[in-house]
Amino acid sequence: MERSLKPSDLTEIPHQILEEAVRAGIEKDDSKRAGTLMHVDRETIYTKINEKFRNQIEFMDVKDAIKKYPWVDDYRWKIVDRDKDEYTRKVAEDFSGGYFIHVKENADITFPLQACLMMAQKEIEQKIYNIIIVDEGANVNIISTCVQHSRAKKASHLGITEYFLKKDSYLNFTMVHSWSEDTFVRPRSAAVLDDGAVFISNYLSLRPAKDVQMYPVAYCNGKSSKASINSILYGHTNTKLDIGSAAILNGPESAADMTSRAISRNGSEMILRGRIEAHDPTARGHLECKGLLLDEKSFIHSIPELIASKGGAELSHEASVGKISDKEISYLMTRRMSEEDAISMIIRGFMDVGILGLPSQLEKEVDRVIDLTADAS
């Protein structure tokens, strides 16, 4: 069987594949992870669950999960509409796989789970379907990395993800995108939150891409459910990003906050959307978006939207777009920094991981990812 040929250790993965994954933030030493899954092109080539957590999580290719558990069908396409657009329809018709993550009731997964979706072939159209279910009272941190191998050049990635957060669960999900200049990307995802669930969603995109458009939605249906959606975006070399997120606050005392930092340089065009809808009088939400333009060729259009259908809901936003401040540069130069060093310190500061809702141990790791990917550009 093909299964037995699969590597049983990350070190058995072809070197050129593993190195690219590591460059985008995958931890090589998977004993530091609760589990690892790698999907390359159209195949899941590696799955491993840390012994410590074997009874608490299920982590496998989604196709295997569908075969193994008929009930998975009760979740599929429940919150993302399969007829939403041509991309959802394409993935609904045919997909190569993706990850299935099921965190069992009251499980406390103290190590992060990691998944890597890679495109290594030229001109590939990768179609992925992921599903994440966090049962009642469980908590977990997941790092999902989408990488394009440097030899793949032109490619497109369509990815659907559905997240289900049961009562009082906690999911901290960090997605890292690492594309290249000729990549077309269409993720479609949605999350649904039951009573007391907390969803922290962090998105990092620091390398160039041709065209990325996404607009994930979090439905805070449960009482006191809370979504925190953050992003750090670095657009350069003609990258077109149309990125936003929406939170729909249906539950009593549900809450959402969205924070984003976007840097646009060297001909990059960015549309930054954010939308919070409150349909309960006790809901509250805050949206913050800061954009930094580094040159005359770049462009940022910020579109914050607040919608309240019930009196009493509290929604607010702050948005700013501007260029890097001369006063800040001069200030740092009086501290013996060259102009170049001062600018990179300000940019690096602007991409502060502190805005992401990360546990402190993960914060360091994500900081390292930002260093890695920002340096590479």
Add this chain to the structure above:
Amino acid sequence: MYILRAENFGVRIGNRWILKDIDFRLKRSQIYVLFGPNGSGKTTIISAIAGLPGYEVEGKIFFDDKDITDLEIDERANLGISVAFQYPPEITGVKLEAILKRCLDKDPEDDFSESEMQMIESFKLAEFLNRDINVGFSGGERKRAEMLQMFFLRSELLLLDEPDSGVDVDTLKLMGEQLQKYIDDNEATALIVTHQGGILEYMDPKYACVLFDSSLQCFADPNRIAKELRQCGYQCCIQCNRKVTRPWNDH
């Protein structure tokens, strides 16, 4: 030997001359106090010496006899000129710790030495190390952070723009004593802009001047000038007959 010389020095912002035709010299190992009404150009003079953008400068400035008129900010900083800003900017995501390490010429991974840590603690800034520089700092906290950065830079010429404005009495004492000690230990020179002169009580400055009407108008003992200003304001100071035509140059 003068640490700083300005000749036919003038500064223009847009098409307005803020300072015109000034000559002055600063000696090594001295403390100079600069008084002047709001808007007279004190911050302008400091900014022009440091090379900050937005100022058209005429004439020449020499640091240690080297012409620095056309040098960049960091080149001047590297020669040994540092500034404590009246209004330092807030920089999101840039930590005080990171800047202090750059001032000390350390790598981000390097730790502070014991004596550096002591200095940070005496300025009551240990808890601020991981804060974004100046973001949410109170007025006095900013002033403390400015002075500490300056000490870590180990400069020879310290330009302090209102280091004592809005600062509590204990901090005044700390700043005044530390500054005096720094000057004595390093044979450095300080040019201190002050309105109330609070910091001077803990220091021993020799020279003072009043910037008024685009030029430097008086020269006398700082404590006397401070007293006179308190009594009758700038108008009367300007009429005082101790005015000299070439201030700061007769020593």
